[in-house]
Amino acid sequence: xxxxxxxxxxxxxxSLGLLLAAGIPAAAKNARTINIDHALVLQGKNLPAGxxxxxxxxxxxEATVQFLRKRQLVVSTEGRVEQRDKTSYCxxxxxxxxxxxxxxxxxxxxxxxxxxxxxxx
Numbered sequence: 001x002x003x004x005x006x007x008x009x010x011x012x013x014x015s016l017g018l019l020l021a022a023g024i025p026a027a028a029k030n031a032r033t034i035n036i037d038h039a040l041v042l043q044g045k046n047l048p049a050g051x052x053x054x055x056x057x058x059x060x061x062e063a064t065v066q067f068l069r070k071r072q073l074v075v076s077t078e079g080r081v082e083q084r085d086k087t088s089y090c091x092x093x094x095x096x097x098x099x100x101x102x103x104x105x106x107x108x109x110x111x112x113x114x115x116x117x118x119x120x121x
Contacts, residue, residue: 031055032110034091040105041098042067042119045075047105054108056081056117065117079119082107087114 033053040047047067052074056063058081067075088109095103108117 030057032091034093034108034110036093038103040093040095041102042075042105043077043121045077047075054117063117065119077119079117082116082118084114084116087112088116 031053033051035051036047036049038049050069053068053071054065055068056065056079061080061082063079063081065077065079066073088111090109090111092109093105094107094109095105097103104121105119107119110116
C-alpha cells in the first residue's frame, strides 16, 4: 500500500510540474519590456518617460494592461490586442500630439510580433 501511495504522489507531483512549466511560456508572451522616451498620457493617466515592463491579460480582444517600473505598478488601463498583417521589425511606441501639447499613447508594437496593444483616447 505504501508503494502505491508513493507512485500516485510521484505522478501527481510530476503532472503538476508539467502543468506549471507549460503555463510559463504562455505568460511570458503577454509581457515585454519597452522604453518610453518622453512623458505620455494614457487614457487620462500620466506615464513618465522610462523603461517599463508591459504586462497584459487578454479578454479576447480586450486586455487589461499594466505598466510596471522596478516591479512597481505605475499605470493600469484597458486596451485591446489587434493582429496586423505584417510583423513589426522593432519595438515601437505610437502616439499623437494633442492640441493642448500633451502626447497621447495610441499603441505599442513589439519586435518580431504581428500583435499590437491598442489604446483608446
